[in-house]
Amino acid sequence: MPKKKTRSLRCPTCRTLVLRSNESFPFCSDRCRLIDLGKWASGGYIISTPITDPEQLENIPEEQDRKRAEEDPSRNKQ
Numbered sequence: 001m002p003k004k005k006t007r008s009l010r011c012p013t014c015r016t017l018v019l020r021s022n023e024s025f026p027f028c029s030d031r032c033r034l035i036d037l038g039k040w041a042s043g044g045y046i047i048s049t050p051i052t053d054p055e056q057l058e059n060i061p062e063e064q065d066r067k068r069a070e071e072d073p074s075r076n077k078q
């Protein structure tokens with residue numbers, strides 16, 4: 001029984017058949033590799049994590065501080 005070696009895989013980004021000889025394997029091209037990396041970076045693959053944007057995490061406490069400053073207790077004394 002001859003051993004069947006996988007000589008190709010489908011590009012995770014666009015599902016194009018990619019040969020192992022391709023220098024961008026398992027992606028069909030550098031572009032698809034970057035798109036896939038971008039998906040990871042933006043949390044596209046991590047669906048169960050609600051907050052994936054680090055900027056949002058940073059902005060939340062900042063906004064709370066701003067609100068606290070607006071609600072200055074010394075102003076509300078009277």
Ligand SMILES: [Zn+2]
Pocket residue numbers: 011012013014015016027028029032
């Ligand atoms: Zn591709």
